[in-house]
Amino acid sequence: MGMISCCYRYMECSKEGKCINPLDELRKECNYRVKLESGINFYYKPQKKSDKTxxxxxxxxxxxxxxxxxxxxxxxxxxxxxxxxxxxxxxxxxxxxxxxxxxxxxxxxxxxxxxxxxxxxxxxxxxxxxxxxxxxxxxxxxxxxxxxxxxxxxxxxxxxxxxxxxxxYKSNVNIPKRTNQIEKTKQEIKHTVALTINQPVQISIFDILQN
Structure with a gap:
């Protein structure tokens, strides 16, 4: 029997870093086994370790x-x-x-x-x-x-x-805009001034003598 490239267990062998096929004849004829033994692993890369758990x-x-x-x-x-x-x-x-x-x-x-x-x-x-x-x-x-x-x-x-x-943690909080409040106050002031101007004013005797 000639050399074979690998068997269906190649991913498991890659993860283990060695041939795990239980059949001795296949193990001897496996070309990938030879590569694994020489440190060549095509399919598995160990995870990078972290200092976290x-x-x-x-x-x-x-x-x-x-x-x-x-x-x-x-x-x-x-x-x-x-x-x-x-x-x-x-x-x-x-x-x-x-x-x-x-x-x-x-x-x-x-x-x-x-x-x-x-x-x-x-x-x-x-x-x-x-x-x-x-x-x-x-x-x-x-x-x-x-x-x-x-x-x-x-x-x-x-x-x-x-x-x-x-x-x-609420992101959408309804905060009244200050500009709207200022505009409302301005309107109230204008309304008050307009009422004051249109109201009749009583003239006293002192106002007549000054004129």
Missing amino acids: FIVIENRLLYISKRSSYGSWSYRLSDSEREELKSQLTNESIQVIDYIEKSKCIDEIGSEEDPAYCKVILTLGKGKYNIHNYNIRGFTENTAIQLRDSLRSHGLLSAVEYVGSKSM
């Missing part, structure tokens, strides 16, 4: 940070803290990664009626974590509640935190 819930990428004991302020997880988080979520089907997987990034679009002013708090033992969208922005109330309930379905203690109030 992300989790994947319901196929959605989320940014997670350690919550300070002083309140809602938070900071990035160190490598050791990330590994600790992984160990705590091992049995919860929640992936912990240190790179952005674009296919799982979902932009959160808020509105005046439903602004993106929420985050989710995750409690693991004595530690608390803040969860934001992948771009470190907030969620709408509806999304935050769905994520909270998803975490709870895994037996994890979680809650929704509201930052500020809905009124802070």
Whole structure:
């Protein structure tokens, strides 16, 4: 049997960086195996690592940070803290990664009626974590509640935190224009002057003597 370029498992082999075909005969005749062993990988590029920590819930990428004991302020997880988080979520089907997987990034679009002013708090033992969208922005109330309930379905203690109030995020506020108020005042003054001019004036004896 002659050499073959690759088999149908080429993507899996690319991701593993080695030939994973269980048939020895095919492994020996695979030309792509030889390339992989020499460090040539055509189909898989490792994700660029980040100093941020992300989790994947319901196929959605989320940014997670350690919550300070002083309140809602938070900071990035160190490598050791990330590994600790992984160990705590091992049995919860929640992936912990240190790179952005674009296919799982979902932009959160808020509105005046439903602004993106929420985050989710995750409690693991004595530690608390803040969860934001992948771009470190907030969620709408509806999304935050769905994520909270998803975490709870895994037996994890979680809650929704509201930052500020809905009124802070309203973009269209009806503010009366000052120019309209000035024009209205001008009209009132003109009307008052006109009434004063048209009103009859009584002349006294002193006015006659002065003339």
